[in-house]
């Protein structure tokens with residue numbers, strides 16, 4: 250039955266760049282209600298197959314029109330303000346957003362590597378707010394762009410984003426894959442408090458949450474981003490401006506992500522500066538990823554962008570340097586498969602076969618020049634038996650070991 254939507258007694262102005270989840274956290278805190286109550290009264294609760302109800306994490310990517318209208322009516326926001334709380338304005342700029350929305354529309358929910366479904370990085374200083382009355386009372390914004398792996402730094406506060414809670418050492422939201430807000434039935438938590446169940450309890454009650462104030466925690470990242478990384482972040486943010494030409498941005502992100510995949514699979518081949526501390530972060534992270542105790546809070550995929558911001562930045566920086574080089578083919582040379590001097594022809598190692606498969610799937614998103622490089626790097630190689638006999642999914646699992 251469709252719930253009757255009435256305006257809430259009070260609402261809030263969304264903060265610039267704020268996410269849907271962040272807005273609901275601030276609004277529920279203002280109203281003295283658990284986020285669940287706001288979800289229900291704004292029409293976001295969804296009855297799942299098992300009879301339980303919760304607001305889906307997919308709503309933070311885009312709201313179906315009926316839900317967007319109900320949410321706008323309850324919160325007294327304009328339709329444009331509601332849409333701006335989601336990633337929908339960037340659907341033509343950032344390819345992963347459209348894929349997630351289409352899958353949700355077709356009721357085939359899927360997670361994509363280049364769009365965090367529930368985890369989020371964060372800047373403690375942004376969560377602390379700008380000192381204005383409303384932000385002192387309710388905290389600053391959880392930015393909607395923090396869900397994109399390509400956003401690794403806060404250019405305003407010149408720091409890498411965090412992804413771990415300093416209290417419980419868990420990735421934010423990682424244990425609640427399908428929920429818009431973790432433990433949303435618990436009232437009274439400040440919007441910047443960690444909602445992860447306390448790790449010291451074997452059978453955590455809903456109220457036994459970590460509760461660490463993320464806005465008051467010291468920055469966990471020991472490194473400040475070098476200027477070249479902040480410049481890269483600024484350029485990426487410009488491409489995520491809804492006013493920018495969407496085709497240019499979409500092509501850049503497709504090529505950046507595919508190149509980052511090969512950079513990650515062949516790391517440290519793309520790394521040339523021996524004393525780059527961020528490259529060392531990437532090396533450390535990729536080595537630790539093989540451990541079952543990795544901090545990403547989800548199954549490990551060998552070519553996934555690291556959730557650790559510094560490690561991710563190093564890989565993206567290397568990928569960006571390649572795709573923006575004047576000679577694209579020459580820039581890819583360090584990533585080429587090594588030749589076997591004894592063989593009559595080169596065999597295609599599984600990681601290149603996997604890369605070729607992913608490039609083929611996104612061919613239409615890439616420039617002709619990029620497609621030519623992919624062909625040059627892979628077509629003169631023959632597949633190994635392993636490459637021929639295994640699906641890309643099997644290859645991904647074998648490479649993740």
Ligand SMILES: [Zn+2]
Nearest residue numbers: 372375403406
């Ligand atoms: Zn910040």
Ligand SMILES: [Zn+2]
Nearest residue numbers: 414417443459
């Ligand atoms: Zn915590």
